[in-house]
Amino acid sequence: MAEMEDFVGQEPQPVDDDLFKEPMKKRRRSDRDQRFRAFPSIEQSALKEYEKLESRTRRVLSNTYQKLIQSVFLDDSIPNGVKYLINRLLTLIEKPSVDPIYIGLFGSTGAGKSSLINAIIQQAMFLPVSGESICTSCIVQVSSGCCEQYEAKIHLLSDQAEELSVKLDPYIRTKKRDWDGGSAEAQIWPLIKHVEVTLPKSELIPEGVVLVDIPGTGDFNNKRDEMWKKTIDKCSVIWVISDIERVSGGRAHEDLLNESIKACQRGLCRDIALVVTKTDKLHLPEYLRERKVGNQVIQSQREAVLERNEMIKQQRNRILKEKLKRKLPTDSKVLEGSDLVYTVSAQEYWQQALLAEEETEIPKLREYIRKRLLDKKRRMVTKYVTEAFGLLLLTDSFNCTGNPPNEYLLVSGLRRFVEEKVQLLEKAMDQCFAHIVWPLQEGVRNARTSYRRILGACLVRSRGNQGFHQTLKAVCLKNGVFASRTLARIDLNEALTQPIYDQIDPVFGGIFRAGPPTGSALMPHIDAFKHSLQEKMTEIGIRNGWKYDSYKKSFLIQEISAILGGLEGHILRRKRRIYESLSTSVQNDLQPCYEEAAQITGRKACERMKDVIRRGVDRQVAEGMFERAQERMQHQFQQLKNGVTEKVKGSIATMLTLASSQGDGLYKELADVKSEYREMEKLHRSLREVAENAVLRRGMQDFLLRMSPSKAGPPRT
Numbered sequence: 001m002a003e004m005e006d007f008v009g010q011e012p013q014p015v016d017d018d019l020f021k022e023p024m025k026k027r028r029r030s031d032r033d034q035r036f037r038a039f040p041s042i043e044q045s046a047l048k049e050y051e052k053l054e055s056r057t058r059r060v061l062s063n064t065y066q067k068l069i070q071s072v073f074l075d076d077s078i079p080n081g082v083k084y085l086i087n088r089l090l091t092l093i094e095k096p097s098v099d100p101i102y103i104g105l106f107g108s109t110g111a112g113k114s115s116l117i118n119a120i121i122q123q124a125m126f127l128p129v130s131g132e133s134i135c136t137s138c139i140v141q142v143s144s145g146c147c148e149q150y151e152a153k154i155h156l157l158s159d160q161a162e163e164l165s166v167k168l169d170p171y172i173r174t175k176k177r178d179w180d181g182g183s184a185e186a187q188i189w190p191l192i193k194h195v196e197v198t199l200p201k202s203e204l205i206p207e208g209v210v211l212v213d214i215p216g217t218g219d220f221n222n223k224r225d226e227m228w229k230k231t232i233d234k235c236s237v238i239w240v241i242s243d244i245e246r247v248s249g250g251r252a253h254e255d256l257l258n259e260s261i262k263a264c265q266r267g268l269c270r271d272i273a274l275v276v277t278k279t280d281k282l283h284l285p286e287y288l289r290e291r292k293v294g295n296q297v298i299q300s301q302r303e304a305v306l307e308r309n310e311m312i313k314q315q316r317n318r319i320l321k322e323k324l325k326r327k328l329p330t331d332s333k334v335l336e337g338s339d340l341v342y343t344v345s346a347q348e349y350w351q352q353a354l355l356a357e358e359e360t361e362i363p364k365l366r367e368y369i370r371k372r373l374l375d376k377k378r379r380m381v382t383k384y385v386t387e388a389f390g391l392l393l394l395t396d397s398f399n400c401t402g403n404p405p406n407e408y409l410l411v412s413g414l415r416r417f418v419e420e421k422v423q424l425l426e427k428a429m430d431q432c433f434a435h436i437v438w439p440l441q442e443g444v445r446n447a448r449t450s451y452r453r454i455l456g457a458c459l460v461r462s463r464g465n466q467g468f469h470q471t472l473k474a475v476c477l478k479n480g481v482f483a484s485r486t487l488a489r490i491d492l493n494e495a496l497t498q499p500i501y502d503q504i505d506p507v508f509g510g511i512f513r514a515g516p517p518t519g520s521a522l523m524p525h526i527d528a529f530k531h532s533l534q535e536k537m538t539e540i541g542i543r544n545g546w547k548y549d550s551y552k553k554s555f556l557i558q559e560i561s562a563i564l565g566g567l568e569g570h571i572l573r574r575k576r577r578i579y580e581s582l583s584t585s586v587q588n589d590l591q592p593c594y595e596e597a598a599q600i601t602g603r604k605a606c607e608r609m610k611d612v613i614r615r616g617v618d619r620q621v622a623e624g625m626f627e628r629a630q631e632r633m634q635h636q637f638q639q640l641k642n643g644v645t646e647k648v649k650g651s652i653a654t655m656l657t658l659a660s661s662q663g664d665g666l667y668k669e670l671a672d673v674k675s676e677y678r679e680m681e682k683l684h685r686s687l688r689e690v691a692e693n694a695v696l697r698r699g700m701q702d703f704l705l706r707m708s709p710s711k712a713g714p715p716r717t
Contacts, residue, residue, distance in 0.1 A: 043370065053385060054381050056683055057385050057683055060680050061391070064391075064395055064676045067673055067676075072086075089391060098373065098376055101208060101209050107256060108242070110243070111246070114140075115129045115346040117213060119349045119350070119362045121211075122204050138195060138224065139193075146201060146207065150200060153195070154192055155194050155196070193223055205369065212235060217255055217484070218489050220482070220484060233263055237271045237372065239274075239342075244277065261505075270333055270334065273342060275365070277346065279308075279312075280345040280348045287304050305355065306359065320340050321335060339364075345361075381690075385684055386558060389680050392677045415653075418652055418656070425525060425529045426645055429522065429641045433634075433640075435520040439504040444629075447626045454499075455496065455617055459472070471490070476609065477594075479591055481493065493586045497629060512571070526644070559655050567647060574636070574639075578636040586620075590616060593613060596616070597609040597613050597616075
């Protein structure tokens with residue numbers, strides 16, 4: 001099976017071939033309407049308006065595309081401008097309605113991830129669950145679609161025929177015996193990389209949301225472990241799952257939280273929440289004996305569960321916020337959320353012996369999912385219609401005759417202005433990235449003074465070397481990393497660089513965050529660059545009387561938004577490589593040391609391996625291991641700056657050349673698309689009306705919720 005792709009934006013690029021590709025077929029209206037079944041009526045109305053707006057826009061784009069194809073089909077020499085336009089039209093026509101929202105359920109074995117997913121999708125035993133053994137052995141993705149049946153895709157570790165056959169043979173032909181002597185089924189999970197499951201037409205989970213069951217803290221198999229890390233990094237939301245008995249402490253819980261926070265730094269994650277499961281578990285006499293809060297008399301198990309849930313929410317919400325503040329910028333969006341902790345009970349959702357459905361908080365998680373998707377749909381349609389309007393402006397302009405007399409001078413002046421602004425953007429990026437230098441230097445100093453203590457904590461076990469020999473050998477064989485589905489993850493490279501990460505984390509997060517502009521944030525500088533170009537075009541248009549040529553100004557403004565909007569995807573793809581460059585650098589420097597230690601066998605092998613590792617680390621630190629890691633991260637930032645600059649220069653140069661070539665006689669045979677342009681103009685105007693209606697509906701919905709009595713009443717009998 002093919003690897004899953006990262007869903008990030010790509011900037012538009014001209015192509016020279018495959019211009020006459022048939023656009024992919026869009027789903028029927030009845031199929032599209034199935035998406036709305038998971039939403040209440042008010043939200044359904046908003047979604048239908050957005051869907052209608054998007055559908056009409058796609059139809060206009062398709063009609064325009066077909067007209068252009070027919071007009072140039074027999075032309076041997078198609079101008080680059082028309083090629084650019086056809087490619088951009090096709091890209092927009094085939095653009096997905098909404099890129100999936102990945103919600104990662106990240107937790108230790110037995111925390112209740114599978115049970116929680118079953119409750120959310122209201123399929124009691126859909127994912128296998130067990131209170132006695134490990135059930136989930138690989139990553140499982142669950143989503144809903146418009147299919148009539150359940151569908152599953154199993155991604156195997158290898159696509160080589162012969163290699164897969166050899167590995168598959170013992171799992172198919174060898175039968176194990178279970179404890180009572182009966183024949184047991186062969187286990188095929190060691191060959192599986194991950195599984196994708198699609199539900200048919202769910203009324204609870206909208207299409208476009210993917211729930212991901214992420215087991216443990218990695219896997220010893222390299223491909224599964226890499227899949228584990230990639231999956232975490234592409235989740236825009238992470239729910240850290242911990243059962244009620246383990247939420248108040250334990251290394252595993254802290255490791256999961258730390259890994260989730262790293263996902264905010266290096267990946268796409270913008271929201272973290274703690275989901276406490278199995279909250280119906282409570283021994284009433286013990287709880288009453290140890291109860292230290294509240295003066296109200298507890299008379300039932302239900303009252304005790306609700307009181308404890310509220311207490312845990314307040315306590316863990318405070319602790320989680322404090323932890324996030326130490327690692328993330330103070331104005332990070334995740335810190336604005338009021339609900340960072342959910343207390344759920346999948347068992348009570350089904351039985352409702354103690355709690356009402358609303359009190360299990362399963363509906364609350366569904367509501368969260370719906371709001372995320374609705375907001376994403378709104379933003380996507382707004383961007384989609386705006387970009388489509390710009391393309392129709394350009395297409396219609398190709399049939400205009402002649403340019404203004406001073407057109408060449410205007411575009412030449414605009415090119416000079418762009419060059420000056422690009423230079424200013426480079427300086428702004430240098431200043432932005434300069435904020436990381438001092439924390440890096442401070443982190444390197446801390447790492448040099450603490451690496452022996454950190455390494456000792458990783459290598460010394462309180463119970464001695466019993467059972468640790470094989471684990472340490474596995475660490476060395478995997479270049480300092482040991483991942484297991486059941487045991488805590490060991491990463492010597494990350495541990496040694498942790499003092500550096502502790503220093504840079506808030507600054508690093510500030511560089512790549514979205515939000516109001518600050519000195520260290522990268523994207524606001526790019527937005528400022530965009531606005532300066534758009535303002536210059538408006539100024540040129542007013543000064544030079546672009547009244548009859550207003551399409552030129554509008555096209556340039558819209559196309560700049562599309563080009564620079566694609567930069568965010570490029571930056572996000574580089575972000576992970578930059579963040580991991582510290583630990584990757586240390587891992588590369590220590591690789592000979594790991595290889596030497598992995599070869600050790602025989603008497604006292606464990607202590608000899610430790611000695612080799614200690615000596616190797618000492619030697620590399622003396623030779624500047626941490627300083628090299630710092631240099632490599634700074635080099636990665638420099639490469640990012642160069643990449644952004646090159647893309648900006650190339651894309652805008654192409655756009656200006658395209659804009660200045662209109663009316664030169666090359667497009668006189670191009671199809672007339674004035675009717676499509678007028679329809680697109682109406683759709684663009686209607687965007688504001690749709691947005692205003694959505695705001696009114698949300699206000700009405702909030703009012704009705706405030707006026708209505710609580711749904712959470714006494715449990716059913």
